[in-house]
Amino acid sequence: MAVRLRAPGFYRAGWMMLGAIIFAAGLTWAVRASTGHSTYQHFLDANAILTVSLFAAPLAFLVGIGGFDYWFDWAIGRPTRPEDHSGHGAYSWKDYFRINTDHKVIGVQYTVTSFFFLLVGGLIAMLMRAQLAQPGSQFVDANTFNGLFSVHASLLIFLFIIPVFAGLANFVLPLMIGAPDMAFPRLNALSYWLLPIAGLMMLGSFFAPGGAFADGWTAYAPLSDNAPIGQTFFSVAVQFAGASSIMTALNFLVTIITMRAPGMSFFRLPLLVWANFATSLLVVIATPFIAGSQFMILLDRALGFNFFHAAKGGDVLMYQHVFWFYSHPAVYIMMLPGFGIISEILAVKARKPIFGYRMMAFSLLAIVALGFTVWAHHMFTSGMAAWIRIPMAITTAIIAVPTGIKIFSWLATLWRGVLHLDTPMLFALGFLTTFTLGGISGVMLAMVPFDIHVSATYFIVAHIHYVLFGGSLMTIFAGVYYWFPKMTGRMFDERLGKWHFWSTFIFFNLTFGPMHILGLQGMPRRVATYANQFADLNLFISIASFGLGLSTLVFLYNMVTSWRGGPRAVANPWRGLTLEWQVSSPPPVFNFDRVPTVVGGPYEYGVPGAVHGIFAPPPKPATVGAGSSSSGASGE
Amino acid sequence: MEAASIAHSPAHGDHHGPPPANRSSRVETQLLGMLLFIISEVMVFGAFFTAYFFIRVAKGAPWPAPGDHLPVEVAGVNTAILVSSSLTIHWAQTSIKNGNRFGLKAGMLTTFLLGCTFLFIQINEYANIGFAPQDNAQATVFYSLTGLHGAHVFIGLCLLLIVTIRSFRGHYSPQEHRGVEVPGIYWHFVDVMWLVVYSTVYIL
Numbered sequence: 030m031a032v033r034l035r036a037p038g039f040y041r042a043g044w045m046m047l048g049a050i051i052f053a054a055g056l057t058w059a060v061r062a063s064t065g066h067s068t069y070q071h072f073l074d075a076n077a078i079l080t081v082s083l084f085a086a087p088l089a090f091l092v093g094i095g096g097f098d099y100w101f102d103w104a105i106g107r108p109t110r111p112e113d114h115s116g117h118g119a120y121s122w123k124d125y126f127r128i129n130t131d132h133k134v135i136g137v138q139y140t141v142t143s144f145f146f147l148l149v150g151g152l153i154a155m156l157m158r159a160q161l162a163q164p165g166s167q168f169v170d171a172n173t174f175n176g177l178f179s180v181h182a183s184l185l186i187f188l189f190i191i192p193v194f195a196g197l198a199n200f201v202l203p204l205m206i207g208a209p210d211m212a213f214p215r216l217n218a219l220s221y222w223l224l225p226i227a228g229l230m231m232l233g234s235f236f237a238p239g240g241a242f243a244d245g246w247t248a249y250a251p252l253s254d255n256a257p258i259g260q261t262f263f264s265v266a267v268q269f270a271g272a273s274s275i276m277t278a279l280n281f282l283v284t285i286i287t288m289r290a291p292g293m294s295f296f297r298l299p300l301l302v303w304a305n306f307a308t309s310l311l312v313v314i315a316t317p318f319i320a321g322s323q324f325m326i327l328l329d330r331a332l333g334f335n336f337f338h339a340a341k342g343g344d345v346l347m348y349q350h351v352f353w354f355y356s357h358p359a360v361y362i363m364m365l366p367g368f369g370i371i372s373e374i375l376a377v378k379a380r381k382p383i384f385g386y387r388m389m390a391f392s393l394l395a396i397v398a399l400g401f402t403v404w405a406h407h408m409f410t411s412g413m414a415a416w417i418r419i420p421m422a423i424t425t426a427i428i429a430v431p432t433g434i435k436i437f438s439w440l441a442t443l444w445r446g447v448l449h450l451d452t453p454m455l456f457a458l459g460f461l462t463t464f465t466l467g468g469i470s471g472v473m474l475a476m477v478p479f480d481i482h483v484s485a486t487y488f489i490v491a492h493i494h495y496v497l498f499g500g501s502l503m504t505i506f507a508g509v510y511y512w513f514p515k516m517t518g519r520m521f522d523e524r525l526g527k528w529h530f531w532s533t534f535i536f537f538n539l540t541f542g543p544m545h546i547l548g549l550q551g552m553p554r555r556v557a558t559y560a561n562q563f564a565d566l567n568l569f570i571s572i573a574s575f576g577l578g579l580s581t582l583v584f585l586y587n588m589v590t591s592w593r594g595g596p597r598a599v600a601n602p603w604r605g606l607t608l609e610w611q612v613s614s615p616p617p618v619f620n621f622d623r624v625p626t627v628v629g630g631p632y633e634y635g636v637p638g639a640v641h642g643i644f645a646p647p648p649k650p651a652t653v654g655a656g657s658s659s660s661g662a663s664g665e
Numbered sequence: 666m667e668a669a670s671i672a673h674s675p676a677h678g679d680h681h682g683p684p685p686a687n688r689s690s691r692v693e694t695q696l697l698g699m700l701l702f703i704i705s706e707v708m709v710f711g712a713f714f715t716a717y718f719f720i721r722v723a724k725g726a727p728w729p730a731p732g733d734h735l736p737v738e739v740a741g742v743n744t745a746i747l748v749s750s751s752l753t754i755h756w757a758q759t760s761i762k763n764g765n766r767f768g769l770k771a772g773m774l775t776t777f778l779l780g781c782t783f784l785f786i787q788i789n790e791y792a793n794i795g796f797a798p799q800d801n802a803q804a805t806v807f808y809s810l811t812g813l814h815g816a817h818v819f820i821g822l823c824l825l826l827i828v829t830i831r832s833f834r835g836h837y838s839p840q841e842h843r844g845v846e847v848p849g850i851y852w853h854f855v856d857v858m859w860l861v862v863y864s865t866v867y868i869l
Contacts, residue, residue: 104827106834114682209683212694279701286697289689313705321712328809333799336716336809342726342802347719351712619683 037095049089053081083265118618130214139196146188162571174557176241187270188228194366204609207290212283220276227270234262250337250348264323278312292627304369307393318355353404367504378454379446385438392431399428425475452526456507463499488548514598518615525587532580539573606641750779773829824848
């Protein structure tokens with residue numbers, strides 16, 4: 030037992046978290062006592078302890094589980110343990126529940142965790158639709174409802190869409206570029222373990238005194254300044270989720286720049302790699318802004334700073350600028366990796382080279398650059414200087430151009446291709462349809478008068494779900510089906526996959542399509558009840574949304590049973606050219622015996638004799654020894 | 666690879682590890698990682714400078730708030746201390762490149778102590794400045810910008826402490842001194858950031 034308590038793992042994490050909470054209590058007590066607060070009063074007011082614990086306990090958990098062990102030894106100058114790769118690879122399910130430096134294990138950890146939060150967020154949505162099925166209060170009171178939609182949005186944005194893309198890319202990106210792992214495997218492991226912390230913290234806010242954070246995922250000041258303690262859970266959770274994304278993005282960028290296989294020039298990279306390159310740039314540059322905005326909220330709440338207290342000279346509008354300067358690029362963080370997935374699937378399934386490869390890559394970079402110039406279009410009705418709306422409306426319309434380039438390039442890729450209409454392809458085609466609809470309503474919203482008319486109505490809800498559900502989630506489903514054989518070594522049930530697609534596609538449109546009409550009629554969003562005139566459509570939406578919820582169960586059943594007992598997958602079931610399909614399914618622990626050499630483009634489908642990568646004969650033993658020693662340096 | 670762990674290679678000659686990754690860029694991974702991290706850090710400062718911009722420039726609030734006084738001279742001396750620490754860490758880096766272990770140790774120790782002095786003076790300034798962040802928005806911005814920088818000095822000092830301990834334990838060599846280079850870049854960043862903070866918050 031004593032060994033268990035000292036060795037990295039959940040036992041050590043447990044007592045360290047306990048210690049951290051005691052430390053937090055002691056620290057708050059000491060600081061308060063030194064500034065003259067009464068001890069007695071302090072014990073009644075647990076908010077300060079809670080705030081400090083929200084930082085201290087997760088950090089203690091990370092230390093306890095072993096996220097910092099290697100670095101700690103290194104920092105105090107101890108001889109570092111030789112890299113024996115014992116923290117690498119998964120040989121039983123238990124290996125998924127510890128610090129693991131294998132990018133493939135981390136990819137699965139990421140993906141499964143994110144899907145857990147998708148289910149939780151989806152269940153919350155079901156509860157919201159049950160509440161909204163009829164006017165008046167059905168199940169929850171208005172404040173709880175505010176908490177529900179806030180946690181729903183925060184979970185699905187910060188704990189599902191952003192990390193699930195990181196998870197899929199974590200698995201396939203090093204394989205695609207011919208790298209044995211990511212550039213910083215230990216940082217990669219750490220970045221994963223920040224994620225469950227952030228998610229559980231957001232869910233935990235339901236148990237906080239005063240209820241969950243209830244001012245939307247946007248947490249606008251000054252409302253969030255004065256909200257109950259649940260708001261602090263959001264602000265701190267965002268720090269952890271944000272730190273996780275920054276670490277992963279940094280890792281992706283360094284991996285893509287420094288670890289490509291010989292011959293893998295930038296214009297031979299698969300578009301998924303390009304997409305993650307662009308996304309990672311956005312994450313590294315933009316995410317610190319939401320960290321900053323939430324630090325300001327925290328400082329206002331915990332220490333009485335005056336960032337957003339108008340009476341003391343603070344500026345409320347500043348919150349929205351800082352927040353949206355992250356959160357608009359964030360919508361591209363939630364979309365660009367999906368673009369990459371679609372590019373992979375369409376080329377393979379249409380058996381054609383991707384149309385306009387270079388324009389596809391450049392349009393990603395154009396979106397990165399333009400993504401930083403449009404943030405104030407979320408603020409047309411906020412009361413900022415009116416003239417800012419005009420340039421923002423123009424840039425918003427312009428950013429539709431690179432996206433349009435991608436849509437038309439995909440259509441041109443499909444043109445006269447030999448379409449294989451299996452599940453990944455169906456989801457890719459479904460994405461093209463629904464995302465284009467969402468994109469069109471986005472361009473409508475770029476027009477200032479129209480935006481003012483529908484601002485904060487269900488039209489916005491419809492738009493965001495068409496781009497995030499019809500856009501991002503469709504690409505995620507497509508990607509999960511597409512790489513499922515590679516990740517698990519099993520084939521999924523194609524018939525259930527088709528059922529899943531059609532039920533998702535139909536019920537999705539039945540659920541979110543009518544919301545456009547509700548919004549145009551003026552039904553406000555974020556309300557627990559509504560006027561009787563909206564009753565019929567809302568009942569229809571609620572019923573359709575339950576169908577949408579049930580369709581997810583088909584997916585779950587398919588994934589679980591196929592992973593347990595599906596037929597064994599061959600190495601390359603889709604006849605793809607990219608490198609991840611040239612290794613076994615699932616890939617070997619160290620990806621390649623020897624790094625392949627890339628001799629051609631990744632999408633030369635239908636071109637006779639086209640080769641993307643070649644594998645040299647297995648290396649001599651001496652070379653292997655040199656290899657293991659040089660890879661040991663990667664984390665130092 | 667660091668000196669202490671280099672001995673393991675022969676023992677692991679038979680171990681099947683990953684294949685050597687291809688180096689597709691001349692930039693070192695650690696260096697590139699640190700540069701990207703610094704971009705991220707610059708953006709954190711950017712968020713707080715946005716607050717500064719909105720409160721001081723866009724709203725036109727008097728700076729500092731009426732009745733408050735910023736100790737420009739003391740902070741100026743502090744600036745000189747921090748800037749000189751950038752020079753001493755450069756001395757340490759040059760020394761190890763030339764194989765001068767004494768220069769490495771002395772340079773790192775001086776840099777560390779200069780950084781601690783800076784932080785001490787900064788905390789002392791907080792204690793004696795006569796206004797609190799709770800007083801008004803200008804004070805909030807002053808404390809958050811200098812405090813954010815102070816937090817970065819603290820992180821930088823932790824890195825410097827690691828490097829100092831390791832140099833006293835005999836690590837690093839003229840061939841292998843990445844562990845001094847990369848924290849050094851961070852320390853230079855902290856320095857440059859202070860010049861920006863000092864000139865916007867104190868002087869302008």
